[in-house]
Amino acid sequence: MFFFVLISACRNKLPSELVSSKAIVVDKAAVVSAHPEASKIGLQVLRDGGNAADAAIAVQFALAVCYPVAGNIGGGGFMVYRSGDGSDISTLDFREMAPNKAHADMYLVDGKADSNLSRNGQLAAGVPGSVDGMVEVFNRYSKLKDWSRLVEPSVELARKGFPITAFQAKRFNEYRQAFIDNNTKANVYTITENWKAGDLLVQEDLAQSLALISEHGRDGFYKGPVAEKIVAEMERGNGIMSLEDLANYKSVWREPITTEYQGKRIISMPPPSSGGILLAQLLDMSETLKVDEMDFHSVEAVHAMIEAERRAFADRAEHLGDSDYYPVPFEDLLDKEYLKERISDFNPERASVSEDIASGDFSASEETTHFCVVDADRNAVSITTTINTGFGAKTVVGGAGFFLNNEMDDFSAQPGVPNAYGLLGAEANKIEPGKRMLSSMTPTIVDEDGELVLAVGTPGGSTIITSVYQVVMNILAFELDCKEAVHSRRFHHQWKPDKVFFESDCLSADRRAELESMGHEIVERSSIGKVEAIQVVNGKLSAVADNRGDDSAMGF
Ligand code: DON
Numbered sequence: 001m002f003f004f005v006l007i008s009a010c011r012n013k014l015p016s017e018l019v020s021s022k023a024i025v026v027d028k029a030a031v032v033s034a035h036p037e038a039s040k041i042g043l044q045v046l047r048d049g050g051n052a053a054d055a056a057i058a059v060q061f062a063l064a065v066c067y068p069v070a071g072n073i074g075g076g077g078f079m080v081y082r083s084g085d086g087s088d089i090s091t092l093d094f095r096e097m098a099p100n101k102a103h104a105d106m107y108l109v110d111g112k113a114d115s116n117l118s119r120n121g122q123l124a125a126g127v128p129g130s131v132d133g134m135v136e137v138f139n140r141y142s143k144l145k146d147w148s149r150l151v152e153p154s155v156e157l158a159r160k161g162f163p164i165t166a167f168q169a170k171r172f173n174e175y176r177q178a179f180i181d182n183n184t185k186a187n188v189y190t191i192t193e194n195w196k197a198g199d200l201l202v203q204e205d206l207a208q209s210l211a212l213i214s215e216h217g218r219d220g221f222y223k224g225p226v227a228e229k230i231v232a233e234m235e236r237g238n239g240i241m242s243l244e245d246l247a248n249y250k251s252v253w254r255e256p257i258t259t260e261y262q263g264k265r266i267i268s269m270p271p272p273s274s275g276g277i278l279l280a281q282l283l284d285m286s287e288t289l290k291v292d293e294m295d296f297h298s299v300e301a302v303h304a305m306i307e308a309e310r311r312a313f314a315d316r317a318e319h320l321g322d323s324d325y326y327p328v329p330f331e332d333l334l335d336k337e338y339l340k341e342r343i344s345d346f347n348p349e350r351a352s353v354s355e356d357i358a359s360g361d362f363s364a365s366e367e368t369t370h371f372c373v374v375d376a377d378r379n380a381v382s383i384t385t386t387i388n389t390g391f392g393a394k395t396v397v398g399g400a401g402f403f404l405n406n407e408m409d410d411f412s413a414q415p416g417v418p419n420a421y422g423l424l425g426a427e428a429n430k431i432e433p434g435k436r437m438l439s440s441m442t443p444t445i446v447d448e449d450g451e452l453v454l455a456v457g458t459p460g461g462s463t464i465i466t467s468v469y470q471v472v473m474n475i476l477a478f479e480l481d482c483k484e485a486v487h488s489r490r491f492h493h494q495w496k497p498d499k500v501f502f503e504s505d506c507l508s509a510d511r512r513a514e515l516e517s518m519g520h521e522i523v524e525r526s527s528i529g530k531v532e533a534i535q536v537v538n539g540k541l542s543a544v545a546d547n548r549g550d551d552s553a554m555g556f
Helices: 036-047 052-066 115-119 130-141 147-160 166-174 176-182 204-216 224-236 243-248 275-288 299-319 330-334 336-342 463-476 482-487 509-517
Strands: 004-007 023-026 030-033 076-082 089-094 200-203 252-254 257-261 264-268 369-374 380-386 444-448 451-457 500-503 522-525 532-537 540-545 552-555
Touching (some): 200 204, 264 275, 275 463, 299 509, 369 451, 380 444, 451 463
Parallel strands (some): 500 522
Antiparallel strands (some): 257 264, 444 451
């Protein structure tokens, strides 16, 4: 049974109070997210005296309603937190875990990895972490201390509906066949054709699931009707997640990865994300190559940054995985002497060849989501959350109204076989029961002398790391303002394939030709990353939403 209702009568523009900006400067508090409805809900929590953690919890649940392509209760994510005075920096890992019945060969068919199995349908799903994660954030950092106050706006939003944007209508239409192929029960996404901007998306099943979470907290999701619906969904398909897997899910507080660049402290996510370690490596190599003395998007700067990216991603493939299961060599990977050595064969005139850097094809999508919140006390939250590729497994949990993630594809299903982002992996990232799949998500916060400088992050699969790296460099090394830093076009190299991906209008034809003559193979692609950032400038908050989507900055 399903309870979705679609009312297509309302095809107006967004109500005026929802018209938000891509870039604002405010005194007190700000929220930047992928959707105006979520930013608005977060803003109201801040106005009502909630702190950044309160607002972030409300935004996470709101995105699950208004941004179903990536916002979620059926997925997971990472948070980096910094208290206003800098005395408390922490990270929370609410990444999905492999179910207990998972094993290294689970996606092999006749000895070959079958990406359809790891990307679509019930078997692709890891045990979701988002609800447990938000409960952890609430217990440790909430100021309002009223859980239901933070979840209820999303119950309402799901129940009353909201007008979808043109981007969303296009996506829903593009994915319709995949929804039909991967759902065991009819739902609004399988039924509705020809979505248009302004159509109202009402999600009664999701409202009921959120109401249970509002009332019972963690148990509203990991036990009782929602958990039972997840397991029933598994049984209608080829899934293996059990009630026990759900009951045992646990998010983990972890020590942040920190590094210094340009006199500032960079605080980012440790494994099971590769993001923090790679960002630290990239910044360190940039320091060695003195990229800050070069010009923004000059050939010499772009070349140097590509070469740093090539080397960092080679390390990722070999050495990174869930550190609870695999001895990730943290100290070696972050050792300054090692990193100097790593970039010592850099040739300013010539591209390296990835085959020579020891240690698929590439699909473009921006379907994870990032949001940042900074409150009046300068507490900062930077959260990246995902169900992996667009709409995750494409399977809505029957009767519960939310998409399952397809995060299992982030494991290395077979050595040498790339995942959806063309990333390779090895022993470090093989599938094991209870293990967390390696991620590229890089929620990051920067501070200096005890003061907050920047909160930043983005979706984009493997391009997450290079996008965060470039925005941090744009601000700290090239001294662009926050809006320019976020809205400028980007480029990406990930070691293999040995190509550099450029957004179409990133560099002039002359500069591209020069890079090609140095040996870089350039491939144009659609947008790279969808960054949200809040920078503190002269005591005010410069909050910037990417201009690559519906993203929205709000504040006061
Ligand atoms: O954790 C990761 O690295 C991926 N699951 C993120 C997926 C993503 O960013 C999708 N958007 N392009």
